[in-house]
Amino acid sequence: MDSLTQIALGSAVTLATMGRRTAAWKAVFWGAVAGTLPDLDAFIDHGDAMLNMVLHRSSSHALLTLTLLSGPLAWLVARLHGETPYLLRWWLALWLALVTHPLLDAMTIYGTQLLYPYTHHPYGVGSVFIIDPLYTVPLLIGVLAALVARGRDGRRGLRWNAWALVFSTAYLGWSVLAQQHVEGIARASLQSQGIAAERVLVTPAPFSTVLWRVVAMTPTHYLEGFRSLADGQDQPMRWTRHERGAGLYAAYQGNAHVQRLSRFTHGFYRMSAAGGHVYITDLRMGMEPAYSFHFDIGTREALAAGTPTRAVNARQRPDLDTALPWLWRRMWGNEGNTP
Known part of the structure; x- marks a missing residue:
């Protein structure tokens, strides 16, 4: 998916996981960082346009790689903000922000090597386009609601964020059902x-x-x-x-x-x-x-x-x-x- 969507998803997931244990801006910022990190491989030049294509979304998008990265990143964030009592919660939040990036990418058709290095198979459901406002905009609204909320409204902002995550996830489910529906029509047309x-x-x-x-x-x-x-x-x-x-x-x-x-x-x-x-x-x-x-x-x-x-x-x-x-x-x- 596009960078803005991945930033919104990473921020929303980290917000939902951290809740009121930390300031909303911290959760949003570090969620955005974690949501961006896997795509930094786009700056690597492998010396060939086709290699650049097929090696994007490989090791940097592997669930194993991101799981190993989540621990040190969580330790750094918790130490930086003096929140070591919440180290495990930061670990969970940032791990989710990291791994949801390739899982969302795998919903597009490009090809994401989720199980690298065990297999180089590029997984791609292909039920969403790389830019889809109906998926991205609700996430942005939820994150912004949590950021502007103050005091008692903080919980309300977090609820907006949670509902945005529910809606966006349901939208992905809808996309798969719509895809299967169209495939059935297409196959019947070809057969006829x-x-x-x-x-x-x-x-x-x-x-x-x-x-x-x-x-x-x-x-x-x-x-x-x-x-x-x-x-x-x-x-x-x-x-x-x-x-x-x-x-x-x-x-x-x-x-x-x-x-x-x-x-x-x-x-x-x-x-x-x-x-x-x-x-x-x-x-x-x-x-x-x-x-x-x-x-x-x-x-x-x-x-x-x-x-x-x-x-x-x-x-x-x-x-x-x-x-x-x-x-x-x-x-x-x-x-x-x-x-």
Whole structure:
């Protein structure tokens, strides 16, 4: 999730755990710090754009790493504020603030290596977009209510914070139910059209859980469709069909870049070629024809010769003037033309 959301979640969790044992501002500040720490790995350059992508949310987001970090961080905070009698409570609060960061990240589609170093598997439920105001805003309201509350109102502020956490958690549960609902509709649509999909991906369109994007993979193509919860019950899904570059994969499947992204995306990728260069694209983040992770992995000659190459992210930026109005209309059940 985005940095503001992680700061809000870390602060809210620490506030709820510490209660009135410490000043609200201390809980908010250190919760924000703990909610930010895992993402500092984004500043590490691994020397390759694809490595930077797949190694983000790895060791710094591992539950084991963050559990080990929570003890020293809690000791430092308790000593700094002269609150050593509450050391164990600070430990619990900061541990929760640290581990809820990757657990929330795992609700997005990116891929979070929760069990590193035991496995490098990138977990991603994919039921929420990386920015979702309906999740973030209640947390911010709860934290702010606790900060401005004074005296007797302090308890009321903490109750606001607690209810914000309940609402945001329930919203995550709702997102999973909505995702499963749309997946059922998508699979039925594919089956009715005689399309044998190897795998199906269902993720929310930006900023809400009302409109959903569906990607279905076949051996030679991938299909993209959209489903809004506002669509009529009998309204059929419309699919667009695209080449996934099966021939290019057959030719370069032994390449390290291809193997790496194939594993990380769980098979939701495409390959293409242009200007003598070969590209591999993560189909999970973006929509036709623009994707956040579109890697130039080298020339055909270099790949054929087995020459090591550096992957470069040639990100495809969407036309926001077209895409955003279309997303808004489509969210409310207006089919229209694709952006």
